[in-house]
Amino acid sequence: MKLSRERFVVFRAHVREAFALAARSLWANKMRSLLTVLGVFIGVTTVVGLISLIAGLRTYVTSAFAAAGTDTFFVTRMNVMTTNWEDWYEGLKRPDITVEDAAAIAASCPSVDYTAPRNVAIKEVSFREKKVKGVIVIGTTEEFQQMQGLKIRRGRFITNAEVDHSRQVCGLGYEVADKLFGAGSGLGERVKIGGHAFTVVGDAYPMGSVFGQSRDNTVIVPITAFEKMFGTRGIAHGVMVIARPRSPELEGQAVDEVTNLMRRRHRLGPEEENDFEIITQAAMVKAFDALTAALFVVIVAVGSISLLVGGVGIMNIMLVSVTERTREIGVRKAVGARRADILMQFLIEAVVLSAGGGVLGVAGGTALAYIVGAATPVPASLSAGAVALGVIFSTAVGVFFGLYPARRAARLEPIAALRYE
DSSP, X not given: OHXXXXXXXXXXXXXXXXXXXXXHHHHHTHHHHHHXXXXXXXXXXXXXXXXXXXXXXXXXXXXXXHTXXXXXXXXXXXXXXXXXXXXXXXXXXXXXXXXXXHHXXXXXXXXXXXXXXXXXXXXXXXXXXXXXXXXXEEEEOTHHHHHHTOOEXXXXXXXXXXXXXXXXXXXXXXXXXXXXXXXXXXXXOEEEETTEEEEEEEEEOOOOEETTEESSSEEEEEHHHHHHHHOSOTTTTSOEEEEEESXXXXXXXXXXXXXXXXXXXXXXXXXXXXXXXXEEHHHHHHHHHHHHHHHHHHHHHHHHHHHHHHHHHHHHHHHHHHHHTHHHHHHHHHTTOOHHHHHHHHHHHHHHHHHHHHHHHHHHHHHHHHHXXXXXXXXXXXXXXXXXXXXXXXXXXXXXXXXXXXXXHHTOOXXXXXHOO
């Protein structure tokens, strides 16, 4: 036990001496050391910063989907998440989803609690001389308020009685109400939406934005009045039905019931594929995860290239350092330094360079994530895994690329090293 303790004390002294010599050497060549660290710094900053941004983006996307209710799903004419032009073109040939489909789902699917058809158009909204361009006009029903969590500031929401009679009434989003009426109330006033007169029955509290799109730059009207004034297609190729199951546990059953009902309504045979899409929020999150998984691979590849370049730079500088300090190595060996001592000295020097670049890279990546978080709606989300990955990779680079120069230094013969000029 005593012998082992003595060995540990000696080993600790050697390590401390190696660190001191490495620090002295790096400080003596500050500019060269800084430039060597740069490659590792760039690689780790890239990995840590972008992985943290992806984590923040996932949080943002999940919260954005939750704005419609975490257990809602959508019945649409085509898959709005497709990136394939052929699939998109084929989707245009499908029959429209209709208001009647939404009513049938509500009446015939026992696992569904609420349904709300929705159609969208972009129109100019005006009141006397004031105009607001690019307003999102949503045609829907009374249930939309409950499903979207809209909070009424003044007045009320549209009613199903107004939907049944195609009343030209509307509710204003916070931003539209503010631009048209300021601090005053627009209740009872008649505004023009796309040139058609509608009576204001209420306005909403601020809702914020989703994916950079303001939820307050909106006007909500009965969907029957919407179709009467603006047609059935809108800008989303027809109606989308938003459905909410009676409980999250019944989502799968609700989806099955809606699928069977829509197939019957579209008169599809057993062998025919669906001519509609049912999109759950889990499917949207899964699609996003698939996208970010591919992006993660690209980020790691780019970061690895930067780390490789940094590692080559470390090896190059260490080889130069070994050549410059050949006489020093000879003197150390002449006074009793072992090969292991020389190996440890130069290996620690390489690891300090790379690990230093890794630590600075973690700080740079963190700063990058928080700067983007401050400038955009995407929240900064520092990933502990990304930090660990950056530090481990940078240290591994130092060991891998520093080992050859360190072994070369350790193998120098004392006499040859002392004679070196």
